[in-house]
């Protein structure tokens with residue numbers, strides 16, 4: 097069931113003297129970009145714009161990886177939004193278990209609170225686990241949970257994070273907090289604050305209706321919402337309800353590159369096979385050893 101991944105970037109499959117970087121994901125997982133390429137991606141834990149302020153362990157690429165089922169359901173939600181000239185933007189998808197351990201280790205170092213002013217302006221960092229904003233086992237590690245919002249379809253590009261600018265609280269009104277390009281949801285993403293509770297009535301009316309819009313589209317596509325975080329959705333019919341995965345998120349290669357790599361590997365295999373045939377054509381009973 098679990099196809100072994102070349103767990104480190106640079107590791108490869110060696111055959112016939114040729115090394116080919118492998119791009120295999122565990123069986124049942126896909127890159128969202130291969131299923132729903134119009135969904136915007138800004139995987140926050142692969143960079144510095146998150147509540148820790150640095151890339152999180154296991155996130156080696158800015159790529160959304162999900163189970164096939166969850167990705168297909170997300171593509172359905174995207175289709176529904178496209179009619180309204182809107183698009184989904186994903187901030188986190190599958191989360192390696194080692195990233196959760198990284199969160200836990202970070203929470204135990206009170207001095208490292210460099211992102212507090214933006215992501216948990218009203219909370220001490222030791223509370224983020226105690227209050228349930230983070231857990232020692234994340235639903236994201238099962239591969240069918242996603243954090244996301246909505247942007248206008250015609251948004252040219254997602255606003256870039258400039259770490260040299262002063263941090264602004266995620267609880268501030270839109271226009272005053274970090275501009276993430278979304279329609280107004282009342283807070284920024286990963287805002288560890290009660291204002292981010294999905295049904296909190298204290299956010300502007302427009303933000304309330306936008307949260308309902310997101311919830312409806314996601315629920316119609318088979319996802320369950322989470323009362324504490326308006327951006328968090330779990331696919332109800334998830335294929336791995338009891339499992340936690342820990343493979344790292346590595347760069348996706350284009351489908352064309354994958355095809356070329358597979359062709360190269362095929363020809364390498366075939367050449368090796370021919371050499372084996374020539375070398376042992378008088379020992380036909382042993383040729384089966386070289387079949388691929």
Ligand SMILES: [Zn+2]
Nearest residue numbers: 242243328329
């Ligand atoms: Zn989440």
